[in-house]
Amino acid sequence: MNAAYETVETVARTSYGRLVAYLASRSGDVAGAEDALSEALYKALIHWPSQGIPTRPEAWLLQTARNHAMDEARKRKVRQEAMPALWQAAQEAQTAMEQDLFPDDRLKLLFVCAHPAIDPAVRTPLLLQTVLGFDAARIASAFLVAPAAMGQRLVRAKTKIREAGIAFAAPEPDELPARLEAVLEAIYAVYGQGWEDIADTASADTREQGFTDEAFWLARLLVQLLPDEPEAQGLLALLLYCESRRAARRSPSGDFVPLSRQDSALWSRPKIEEAERLLAQASSHRKLGRFQLEAAIQSAHTLRGLTGKTNWAAVAALYEGLVQIAPTLGGFVGQAAAVAEWRGPEAGLALLHDLAPGAVKSYQPFWAVKAHLLRLLNRTDEANHAFDLAIGLTEDSAVRQYLLAQR
Amino acid sequence: MLRNTRLSAALLAAGVAAGFTFAAAKAQTAPPEPTVKATKPLLFMLLPYETKAQLAARTGAAQKNYWGTWAAYGKKLAEAGVLAGGSALQSPSDARTLRTRNGKPQITTGAYSDTKEQITGYLTLRVGSMDEALRWAAECPAVKNGGAVEIRPTVPTMASDRQ
Amino acid sequence: MQYVMLNYEKTETFAARTNDQQEAYWGAWTAYIAALNEAGIMVGGQGLQPPTVATTVRLADGKRHVQDGPYADTKEQLAGFFILELPSLDDAMQWAARCPAASDGVVEIRPVLVMSPP
Numbered sequence: 001m002n003a004a005y006e007t008v009e010t011v012a013r014t015s016y017g018r019l020v021a022y023l024a025s026r027s028g029d030v031a032g033a034e035d036a037l038s039e040a041l042y043k044a045l046i047h048w049p050s051q052g053i054p055t056r057p058e059a060w061l062l063q064t065a066r067n068h069a070m071d072e073a074r075k076r077k078v079r080q081e082a083m084p085a086l087w088q089a090a091q092e093a094q095t096a097m098e099q100d101l102f103p104d105d106r107l108k109l110l111f112v113c114a115h116p117a118i119d120p121a122v123r124t125p126l127l128l129q130t131v132l133g134f135d136a137a138r139i140a141s142a143f144l145v146a147p148a149a150m151g152q153r154l155v156r157a158k159t160k161i162r163e164a165g166i167a168f169a170a171p172e173p174d175e176l177p178a179r180l181e182a183v184l185e186a187i188y189a190v191y192g193q194g195w196e197d198i199a200d201t202a203s204a205d206t207r208e209q210g211f212t213d214e215a216f217w218l219a220r221l222l223v224q225l226l227p228d229e230p231e232a233q234g235l236l237a238l239l240l241y242c243e244s245r246r247a248a249r250r251s252p253s254g255d256f257v258p259l260s261r262q263d264s265a266l267w268s269r270p271k272i273e274e275a276e277r278l279l280a281q282a283s284s285h286r287k288l289g290r291f292q293l294e295a296a297i298q299s300a301h302t303l304r305g306l307t308g309k310t311n312w313a314a315v316a317a318l319y320e321g322l323v324q325i326a327p328t329l330g331g332f333v334g335q336a337a338a339v340a341e342w343r344g345p346e347a348g349l350a351l352l353h354d355l356a357p358g359a360v361k362s363y364q365p366f367w368a369v370k371a372h373l374l375r376l377l378n379r380t381d382e383a384n385h386a387f388d389l390a391i392g393l394t395e396d397s398a399v400r401q402y403l404l405a406q407r
Numbered sequence: 408m409l410r411n412t413r414l415s416a417a418l419l420a421a422g423v424a425a426g427f428t429f430a431a432a433k434a435q436t437a438p439p440e441p442t443v444k445a446t447k448p449l450l451f452m453l454l455p456y457e458t459k460a461q462l463a464a465r466t467g468a469a470q471k472n473y474w475g476t477w478a479a480y481g482k483k484l485a486e487a488g489v490l491a492g493g494s495a496l497q498s499p500s501d502a503r504t505l506r507t508r509n510g511k512p513q514i515t516t517g518a519y520s521d522t523k524e525q526i527t528g529y530l531t532l533r534v535g536s537m538d539e540a541l542r543w544a545a546e547c548p549a550v551k552n553g554g555a556v557e558i559r560p561t562v563p564t565m566a567s568d569r570q
Numbered sequence: 571m572q573y574v575m576l577n578y579e580k581t582e583t584f585a586a587r588t589n590d591q592q593e594a595y596w597g598a599w600t601a602y603i604a605a606l607n608e609a610g611i612m613v614g615g616q617g618l619q620p621p622t623v624a625t626t627v628r629l630a631d632g633k634r635h636v637q638d639g640p641y642a643d644t645k646e647q648l649a650g651f652f653i654l655e656l657p658s659l660d661d662a663m664q665w666a667a668r669c670p671a672a673s674d675g676v677v678e679i680r681p682v683l684v685m686s687p688p
Contacts, residue, residue, distance in 0.1 A: 144663040392605025397673035404597045495683040502680040505666045519678045544627045555628035557641040562617035
């Protein structure tokens with residue numbers, strides 16, 4: 001039942017994204033394309049599970065959208081020509097579908113959503129809405145923003161796309177690396193939203209499962225659309241490594257289990273194998289990047305499943321490479337943790353000490369690592385303070401319980 | 408200055424801003440002698456619940472009366488030396504509520520409780536007993552105008568107030 | 571901007587203050603308060619005793635009416651509050667998500683009507 005619903009939802013969202021991309025790239029109007037299709041997506045999600053998926057899902061959505069628009073026009077006594085560019089594009093789409101020439105413009109839409117002119121904070125929500133058709137309310141809760149405020153931010157971003165005339169085109173080769181990184185980051189953030197949804201695996205309503213599936217869907221789409229981009233492969237590999245440990249991240253009673261204590265027998269072999277294949281493929285391009293390095297770090301952790309122990313020197317070296325390419329707080333804290341395992345807690349603490357106090361003040365992983373290292377050094381008072389902050393800053397109750405027991 | 412400029416102008420015009428200043432009352436260095444001598448002062452929290460009509464009176468024609476009544480109440484508490492702190496809150500419709508559903512945060516607009524009356528502020532009183540807190544609560548404008556006040560003793564060990 | 575964070579807890583959570591769960595209960599709150607202080611955003615706050623010791627006063631038919639118990643009979647009950655100084659509502663929501671009450675209760679964020687002498 002749920003599996004069947006998921007298939008319907010995947011097909012409906014795929015077709016929706018393709019149509020929005022097609023219409024928006026021709027009319028320049030993302031909001032208009034969404035408005036025209038949102039009712040059709042809603043109807044598809046209601047009718048397809050019982051009536052079956054139509055042979056040409058895009059054509060069904062487009063026809064439903066046009067019928068709805070005509071009804072609305074009749075009701076409000078306005079002519080459909082009020083949106084000429086959009087409906088001209090719709091006409092072209094119909095012709096293209098009839099000739100089986102309907103192009104996939106979603107890559108252009110991905111690049112528009114992660115355009116440098118768009119506020120980085122709204123890129124991921126925008127991508128979830130335009131490419132996948134999620135409503136503002138669902139996106140809002142995941143990003144800890146009130147629904148109305150999220151709605152306004154999305155509207156502003158779409159107005160900017162239209163008014164600034166942001167081009168619906170794949171970037172020029174010289175711009176591609178930077179522009180691609182923004183797209184990859186936005187997709188990685190989609191996965192980040194789903195990361196803590198582990199408690200949901202028992203939930204009856206799989207639609208409540210967060211955005212993990214969507215992140216995979218987008219990452220796979222990108223690999224398919226850009227087969228020669230090693231960073232796209234790197235991102236997909238990274239997601240697969242992380243996901244391979246889902247079953248091991250909680251004990252049977254729901255307690256948090258840190259990576260170093262996880263039972264590697266619970267890791268998913270097929271996911272790890274696919275990740276290894278992708279990473280090997282990516283490295284054959286000889287173009288190293290942030291996501292390949294992040295995936296390589298996870299690959300090194302995965303080796304413990306075979307050798308029984310972690311090669312911390314290798315993990316530390318990979319982190320050093322990572323923070324040179326992408327100096328993120330997460331990278332630096334990860335590096336400190338790896339160096340501490342390799343060379344001892346003092347070496348790790350020294351790296352933590354180098355980080356700007358203002359930047360780490362409310363960064364939970366920093367305090368969790370610091371607490372652990374201070375504890376190892378028997379610096380009890382400082383360790384307790386660091387534990388307090390790590391516990392106080394966590395949003396995940398299982399992690400909170402774990403840290404409370406450690407304190 | 409009031410951060411809410413619309414209300415700020417209204418309040419200054421009504422001349423009550425200085426009176427309804429719990430922060431200022433808090434800052435008084437030498438509070439007047441308490442009317443009831445507490446052997447061991449306790450901290451109680453007063454939670455005013457006001458009706459829609461009372462909330463509506465915060466703006467418009469009735470605002471002078473609304474804020475004036477609260478200002479007078481605050482002043483009385485301060486002069487009795489029982490006022491420890493407090494503040495008015497913006498309308499429940501400006502609230503955001505967060506809870507966890509199926510392990511994920513869910514945010515809604517508006518206050519948690521959908522009761523007929525809603526929390527519109529809070530007051531902390533330093534008094535000797537629940538009975539004394541009750542006597543002060545009975546004079547609260549929230550009660551006089553059709554709402555209610557809930558009184559709750561605070562948890563001493565959790566006092567995080569920096570004062 | 572000042573925001574009040576109202577923390578609502580279930581009956582079981584109130585019970586955890588004194589039963590065998592008390593170490594975890596108080597540990598989580600102590601840590602959260604430490605994080606608020608470290609971030610330099612804490613203006614004030616107070617924990618409240620359980621709703622069972624609350625008293626509510628109202629006027630009914632012009633007469634003062636005092637009842638035992640809290641005003642609202644909602645599933646979760648007010649357990650305490652913080653006043654926080656934060657740049658925006660988004661920041662307030664971020665801290666709300668970290669609050670122990672967010673895990674099995676409810677957290678409400680409300681902007682404070684700040685008044686100080688002109």
